[in-house]
Amino acid sequence: MEARSRRRRSKSERAKTSPRRRTIPWVGVIAVAAVVAVFAFFVVRGLEIGAPGVRIAVSGVGVHAPEGQPITYDTVPPVGGPHWPSPARWGLSTAQLPDERVVHNLEHGGIVIDHNAINGDDLAKLTSLLSTYPRDKYGEVKIVIQPYDRIAPGTIVLTAWGWRQILTRYDETVVRAFLDAHMNRCCEDVP
Structure with a gap:
């Protein structure tokens, strides 16, 4: 046993x-x-599943071209890529800025809001975002708002690095959702 x-x-x-x-x-x-x-x-990655806008593959983080050199982008307006060394000033611009300049703003975590021939009320609503969004740790509201003649009249296009949202009319819910999801979420943590 x-x-x-x-x-x-x-x-x-x-x-x-x-x-x-x-x-x-x-x-x-x-x-x-x-x-x-x-x-x-x-x-x-910021839970990009279900994030507002359309994700667009892009490269060129940190790739600077000489100031003034034209760059061809895959999207209009661009959502990223090589760019000039100096970004645009944050805020409202009454003139269209060079794509090569505002792409640098996208790299800094900013949002560019392009519009073409929108009504004055909608422009005022977009502009109010500059005073209603909190400033970041550098004291900036990282939004550039500009007229952009390469999109259809009446259109508003929101861009972040690698993201785009096209609107045929102002929709505050969509605009704020895009800003909340993508502002300060890109490549360089600088002003």
């Missing part, structure tokens, strides 16, 4: 140390780590 008991213990001990038995916990650990990594990726 003792021999039988030894054989049982021996089998049970061998099972505990078998390669298959040791592999199962590691597979579980790796699976849990993969789930955590995927979840963390989406949290770090």
Whole structure:
């Protein structure tokens, strides 16, 4: 009987140390780590799933072209890419600014709001965003609002680095959702 008991213990001990038995916990650990990594990726990326606007692939972070050199962009208005070394001033511009300049603002986490032939009430509502949004740690409201003749009349286009939202009329809910989701969420944490 003792021999039988030894054989049982021996089998049970061998099972505990078998390669298959040791592999199962590691597979579980790796699976849990993969789930955590995927979840963390989406949290770090700002939960872009369901974020306002359309995501557009773009490269050129930190790529500066000589001031004055024309750059061709894949989208109109551009949502990122190479740009001039100096960004535009934040705020309302009454003149259309060069794409190469405002793309630098996008790289700084800013939002560019382009409009073409919108009514005065809608322009006033857009401009009010400059006073209703909180300033960042540098004292800036990172929004540039400008007329833009390369979009259809009556259109408003919101851009952030790699994101675009096209509106055919002013919609405060959509505008604020875009600003909240994308402002200060890009590449360089600078004024």
